[in-house]
Amino acid sequence: MKRYLSWWLGMLMAALACHAAAQDYPARPVRMIVGFAPGGGNDILARLMAEQLQRRLGQPFIVENRPGASGAIAIGAVKRAPADGYTLLVGPSSGMTVNPALYRELDYDPVADFAPISLVGDIPMILVVKKDSPARSVGDLAALAGKNGKPLFAGAGANSFQLATAVFSSRTAIPAEVVNYKGNSAVVAALLSNEIDFALVDAAAVLPQLRSGHLRALAVTGARRFTLLPDVPTVTESGVQGFAMSFWSSLYAPAGTPDAVVATLQSAISAALREPGVARRLLELGIEPVGSSSQALAETMAREIPLYKQAAKAANLSLSP
Structure with a gap:
């Protein structure tokens, strides 16, 4: 009985400590890891979001570029990071839904290894x-x-x-x-x-x-018309029912990150993307600003991964790891 009580108290104290840490988040600088070299669209998007998050949450958000292996190096680094919200992934659809369809072996599972935060921009x-x-x-x-x-x-x-x-x-x-x-x-x-x-x-x-x-x-190819090309119809509007396909960039944390931390980041991202100046800058890059819920990002991945796997199999597309 004493052993059980001691275990229960230990679990309670750990949960309370985790809750307190989440409530104080962020208390120190946060890294945002990008899987591509500086200067590209994904990198520019990351730096714009880092600036906005720093302004809203009061701590530095530092962009770190780790290019290579179609983004897999950066993705693996975030997967192995502590699940405390201080290492984030700016994850493109190429790494999170396309790679699983094309590569026979990956050292990460885009669904099991990450906590989705928000779909930032649709491309x-x-x-x-x-x-x-x-x-x-x-x-x-x-x-x-x-x-x-x-x-x-x-x-x-x-x-x-x-x-x-x-x-x-x-x-x-x-x-x-x-x-x-x-x-x-x-x-x-x-x-x-x-x-x-x-x-x-x-x-x-x-x-x-x-x-x-x-x-x-x-x-x-997206679900709705592109803001900068309002007169161009979608593929669905052109007669191909149910067709919606685009690339995107999103924010992730390692799996197990406290829900309160994910919610804090999601709220800050959504608020930033509602600012006209931020939205205008993304559109200049050919990116439609989104700012989705965590659940919406998870549902997007769940829909796209099997779609791409089926397409890759039909087209006989497969790459070595």
């Missing part, structure tokens, strides 16, 4: 064609493929875009042969030089060419 893909293409809608693109009787050539940069193109081709019944390029800039150049028929490209890479009229946008 829609734009379905684009060359300016003189006869296709002016998703339906036109499908008809063009049927008329020619052969697959259209589609450009893709990173592995995630290759997988996205495979999903799009399958869901729209547009036969496509994917041509891989080194990044979105090379894909845009291929479109301009008539090497390929269409491509899914992130907004930041293609907005200048759309504004100049050198390329034409047929649709956006």
Whole structure:
């Protein structure tokens, strides 16, 4: 009986200490780890959020870049960090939902190893064609493929875009042969030089060419229209029911982080993204500001991981660890 009482009191004291620590959070600087080199969209987003979190929560939020292995190095580092809210992951969809579909072995489980905090920004893909293409809608693109009787050539940069193109081709019944390029800039150049028929490209890479009229946008792949392209319909609006697919960047803590800490961070992120200046800066990067609940982020991952795994299997896409 004494042994049980001692164990129970110990557990109670530990719970109270954890609660007190969560109530005082943050009491010291917080690291935000990014899996890419400085200067990219994910890094700029992280630094913008770090500035906002520091202003709201009163402690320094320090961005630390750990590039490599498609973001897996950074993800693994946060997985192994103490679950106290002082090491956070700025996690892109490429690392959290695409990598599990493409890599046979990963040293992390994006669901079991992390506590989702908030979906920070949504990065829609734009379905684009060359300016003189006869296709002016998703339906036109499908008809063009049927008329020619052969697959259209589609450009893709990173592995995630290759997988996205495979999903799009399958869901729209547009036969496509994917041509891989080194990044979105090379894909845009291929479109301009008539090497390929269409491509899914992130907004930041293609907005200048759309504004100049050198390329034409047929649709956006997200669940709703992109703020900077209000006249461009979604793929769903174009007749492909239930299609919603985009990349995103989110904030995570290691699994087991106290709920009060997660709630504090989620609330601060949502408040920051409601500020017009913050939202405007993200849109300049081709990122639609979101600020979701933790549950919404968890549901997004639960929906996308099996979708990408199925698509990767159908397209015979698999990479070594």
